[in-house]
Amino acid sequence: MAKRVIPDIVIGRLPVYLRALQFLIAEGRQITSSQELGDRLGISSAQIRKDLSHFGEFGKQGTGYDINFLHEQLRAILKVNSMWDVALVGAGNLGKAIADYGGFKGKGFVIKAIFDNKKDKIGKPMGIDNITVQPVAELGETIKSLGITVGIIATPAEEAQAIARTMVEAGVKAILNYAPITLTVPSNVRVQYIDPVVGLQRMTYYL
Amino acid sequence: MAKRVIPDIVIGRLPVYLRALQFLIAEGRQITSSQELGDRLGISSAQIRKDLSHFGEFGKQGTGYDINFLHEQLRAILKVNSMWDVALVGAGNLGKAIADYGGFKGKGFVIKAIFDNKKDKIGKPMGIDNITVQPVAELGETIKSLGITVGIIATPAEEAQAIARTMVEAGVKAILNYAPITLTVPSNVRVQYIDPVVGLQRMTYYL
DNA sequence: TAGATTGTTAATCGATTAACAATC
């Protein structure tokens, strides 16, 4: 039975379930079970069933889950069954790798604008869609005119907070932040952090 | 008082505390409080005090924490007060960005070997230290001979599991995985995942 | 001293797991 308020931590696991389902589809599979999914992801089958139960009943007793059906349901729940336009700020090594990454398109995201302040970047085409890099000064206006709500920050730490502020003021509600700094944003704006150093330092304690 | 077993989730927050302390040091500050740290990081002061209490008593009532001292303590706890040698697999766009990234050195990590299978990469120098890219076939032997315990995977998803297996067999105990796939590794090996698509999909639900 | 802030306790809150009736 669908519950009213879904824990953040449950939402956080759904993209991982979605990714696993895409692999099963690629393998040509039709049906899976909470047991199989759990084994693949290293979590308990009970947790998967409980997580899914927040949104509805997607399986069949004795059989399991129709992979394509569950895949579609999760895409709809996460709202990645349509395309989100994204603004990318930072066209350095990392920004270039992000812009060149082909993995966003099939997953609900398309980079529509790229910004940097370096003279040698501005005006040049970049990424898989050959988007012309704009000066950061145009960030706010472009976000507004394109109606963009998702931003990616791939700048040095020093610039990240100001970029976030500009993004938020222009209407961005979700920020993927590669800069190694905790951003301060209004509570109605979501931020996800990607910092390889933090990832590595989370493991060395155990070595 | 120092406790015997530390929750994973506590360890996971320490690198973020460490990062915040580095910013305070860069600002020339001497003393901070759990309140100030919490405000900056968007978590409660109680949580910070509780987290730190697992490892000892680092503060002074009425005063707070000596920033440099706490910074040193956290570096020691996380074992990033010395340098970890890292093997990087994948010299594509992403691998190149990682190899060129200057942020690892000051945080306890140095990339010591880079691997790829592309003919046009092998034998060429790469990254800030101009490391010669080796064929992936040499991964296991190089890890063993250099005594490397930390690996970074920046390959396509299809190759990632095999790379992880080779790394683990050669002695790697911590893997930072950029490939969009859940890895299967022995329970004494730690894995941290970085997938921008997962990050983005964790936010769209709320938009 | 008076004010501030720690470290810790106990209570609260939330997440995970085990178990099983329902049922395909």
Add this chain to the structure above:
DNA sequence: TAGATTGTTAATCGATTAACAATC
């Protein structure tokens, strides 16, 4: 039918928070 697996409940487990004595 017999076997399998879901969705859900209740119990367990773990994390967070509020509060405050201790004390700098």
